[in-house]
Amino acid sequence: MNDNDDEKNIENNIDxxxxxxxxKEESFGARTKRRDxxxxxxxxxxxxxxxxxxKSPTIKRPSFGFLKFIIVLAVILFxxxxxxxxxxxxxxxxxxxxxxxxxxxxxxxxxxxxxxxxEMRIAVKNDNNSTLELAEFxxxxxxxVVSPEDSETMKSRDRFSIGKxxxxxxxxxxxxxxxxxxEEEEKKFTITLEYRLKDSNAIYYKTKESVIxxxxxxxxxxxxxxxxxxxxxxxxMNIEAVSNSKVALYNLVLQMEYPPGFQFLKAxxxxxxxxxxxxxxxxxxxxxxxxxIRGTIEGQDMSEKAMHIKIGRDENGQITSYGSDTNTIVVxxxxxxxxxxxxxxxxxxxxxxxxxxxxxxxxxxxxxxxxIRNALIEVKAIGEVVDKRTISVNQGSHRSFDDTMVxxxxxxxxxxxxxxxxxxxxxxxxxxxxxxxxxxxxDKNFVIKISGKISGIVVSEDRGDIEMSNNFEKEIKISSxxxxxxxxxxxxxxxxxxxxxxxxxxxxxTYTIIWSITNAYNDVSSVTVKSSLPSYVRFLKNISPPDSNxxxxxxxxxxxxxxxxxxxxxxxLRKAKEVSFQIGLIPNLSQIGSSPxxxxxxxxxGHDNFTNISLVDSNSSLNTRSVSDPQFGEEKTRxxx
Numbered sequence: 253m254n255d256n257d258d259e260k261n262i263e264n265n266i267d268x269x270x271x272x273x274x275x276k277e278e279s280f281g282a283r284t285k286r287r288d289x290x291x292x293x294x295x296x297x298x299x300x301x302x303x304x305x306x307k308s309p310t311i312k313r314p315s316f317g318f319l320k321f322i323i324v325l326a327v328i329l330f331x332x333x334x335x336x337x338x339x340x341x342x343x344x345x346x347x348x349x350x351x352x353x354x355x356x357x358x359x360x361x362x363x364x365x366x367x368x369x370x371e372m373r374i375a376v377k378n379d380n381n382s383t384l385e386l387a388e389f390x391x392x393x394x395x396x397v398v399s400p401e402d403s404e405t406m407k408s409r410d411r412f413s414i415g416k417x418x419x420x421x422x423x424x425x426x427x428x429x430x431x432x433x434x435e436e437e438e439k440k441f442t443i444t445l446e447y448r449l450k451d452s453n454a455i456y457y458k459t460k461e462s463v464i465x466x467x468x469x470x471x472x473x474x475x476x477x478x479x480x481x482x483x484x485x486x487x488x489m490n491i492e493a494v495s496n497s498k499v500a501l502y503n504l505v506l507q508m509e510y511p512p513g514f515q516f517l518k519a520x521x522x523x524x525x526x527x528x529x530x531x532x533x534x535x536x537x538x539x540x541x542x543x544x545i546r547g548t549i550e551g552q553d554m555s556e557k558a559m560h561i562k563i564g565r566d567e568n569g570q571i572t573s574y575g576s577d578t579n580t581i582v583v584x585x586x587x588x589x590x591x592x593x594x595x596x597x598x599x600x601x602x603x604x605x606x607x608x609x610x611x612x613x614x615x616x617x618x619x620x621x622x623x624i625r626n627a628l629i630e631v632k633a634i635g636e637v638v639d640k641r642t643i644s645v646n647q648g649s650h651r652s653f654d655d656t657m658v659x660x661x662x663x664x665x666x667x668x669x670x671x672x673x674x675x676x677x678x679x680x681x682x683x684x685x686x687x688x689x690x691x692x693x694x695d696k697n698f699v700i701k702i703s704g705k706i707s708g709i710v711v712s713e714d715r716g717d718i719e720m721s722n723n724f725e726k727e728i729k730i731s732s733x734x735x736x737x738x739x740x741x742x743x744x745x746x747x748x749x750x751x752x753x754x755x756x757x758x759x760x761x762t763y764t765i766i767w768s769i770t771n772a773y774n775d776v777s778s779v780t781v782k783s784s785l786p787s788y789v790r791f792l793k794n795i796s797p798p799d800s801n802x803x804x805x806x807x808x809x810x811x812x813x814x815x816x817x818x819x820x821x822x823x824x825l826r827k828a829k830e831v832s833f834q835i836g837l838i839p840n841l842s843q844i845g846s847s848p849x850x851x852x853x854x855x856x857x858g859h860d861n862f863t864n865i866s867l868v869d870s871n872s873s874l875n876t877r878s879v880s881d882p883q884f885g886e887e888k889t890r891x892x893x
Contacts, residue, residue, distance in 0.1 A: 367497025
């Protein structure tokens with residue numbers, strides 16, 4: 253018998269066994285009947301064969317009584333669990349961790365003086381049956397809270413460790429601070445109890461809030477000024493700031509908010525920024541600061557103008573106010589209107605260039621019901637950039653000893669008697685120095701101040717002759733002078749150029765383009781230079797200096813140089829700002845005999861930081877004839893075949 257015969261016999265026996273096992277008419281016992289065991293000789297094969305162990309499945313169906321027992325047991329377990337949970341929830345088990353039984357209390361004043369040391373007491377009582385583990389108070393402060401020991405540093409959050417809180421135990425913590433802010437300002441505190449339970453990693457919280465109002469500002473600030481004034485008449489405002497705080501105050505800034513029509517003249521001490529901010533620094537308790545501000549207000553008759561001032565801590569450019577004040581002034585119609593036009597404009601943003609001529613026109617009108625006799629007008633143009641040699645006065649005179657332009661009844665007859673409702677004008681002119689000398693870094697942001705005054709005698713029959721006057725002051729700013737130059741080189745420059753000269757059709761000749769910027773009188777920011785390359789010119793990606801922020805767009809052919817800030821005095825006190833880049837010209841047949849453009853028109857844009865105006869400059873396109881190398885002859889510029 254071979255191996256194949258053995259395998260077939262095994263398979264036949266298995267088939268017969270399956271038929272008997274699943275035969276319906278045989279009893280289970282018959283299907284599981286086994287043959288008697290006896291010894292048998294077996295031939296042992298030298299080859300391994302799989303051993304098949306066949307066992308008949310034994311199926312025992314559970315009785316109905318057993319199933320009933322299982323169901324009853326499950327019901328008992330479910331009810332027992334429910335009773336246990338109910339016990340824990342309502343019978344005293346989990347009640348030990350109920351937040352309802354944790355009482356968090358905060359005691360503090362309803363209102364406080366700003367800058368006065370205040371105490372807040374935080375208390376917690378544990379009415380649970382379990383201990384609260386690793387308990388901590390977390391205090392989140394509102395803006396304007398400082399420590400009595402370190403009033404320079406603002407507090408934002410504190411964490412205080414309590415440890416264990418046993419059942420029925422009460423623990424409290426007192427914290428001290430000073431509250432800074434505006435009068436009537438409300439400050440909200442957030443208090444959180446953080447805790448854990450035994451044998452648990454979970455963290456639990458209970459939170460409560462409390463509000464404290466500031467009923468007195470930590471700094472008292474006031475504006476002392478006249479109750480009324482005439483339009484365009486000079487007024488004086490005295491500002492006083494005094495510390496009411498019990499702790500030192502740091503990094504203070506005072507800021508004035510002027511009404512429309514207010515013209516700042518001067519102040520002591522000098523302001524910063526837009527002439528509306530003063531650096532106060534630090535104030536100790538009871539310490540004072542005083543500021544004097546002079547200016548004029550223009551407005552309609554009987555109009556009311558409000559001055560608002562605040563003082564507080566400078567937080568990254570934002571002022572957190574610790575005190576403020578508002579005062580109003582009534583503007584009445586002036587006795588005589590007096591206005592100054594600069595080059596035909598009656599504005600406060602006058603900007604001119606060096607070398608530019610300035611024409612000033614003074615206009616007046618009598619607003620009274622009475623005559624004004626022997627009026628006198630005096631005007632001064634003050635500034636180192638005024639070219640005094642060019643001063644001219646129409647129907648007036650120039651007093652050289654005090655540089656004053658004068659008009660009176662002898663030079664301008666209209667001033668001898670000004671009738672009610674009558675007006676007139678007078679004119680003058682001068683030029684700005686060109687060029688303006690720049691010898692140091694201080695020679696920048698040049699200004700011309702023009703101040704004037706009209707005075708006269710009011711003829712009053714009932715009150716007699718009364719002297720009257722009105723004045724004005726205007727400022728003229730000088731814009732910077734920024735210039736762009738462009739050059740093309742072959743033999744010199746930062747790069748080694750190559751290629752045929754004159755340029756040859758189909759062959760590449762390289763050139764160096766140089767952009768150079770000079771700037772005279774004011775800092776100019778956001779400076780950009782733009783141009784573009786023709787389609788037959790390649791940008792070769794060689795740039796000097798490499799970090800010049802110069803880019804090329806291959807799709808549009810546009811070249812952009814973001815030059816950034818160009819300081820005043822560039823090319824005078826310091827080198828001109830330059831960038832060089834290399835291009836390649838590949839002429840075509842249509843350009844034979846011509847001098848092709850290498851780069852199109854170039855335009856510069858920038859922002860004058862002093863005058864707040866945009867500045868522009870431009871240069872024409874450069875071609876192969878524009879090469880500025882020494883001894884670069886005409887014979888090298890025209891394309892050959």
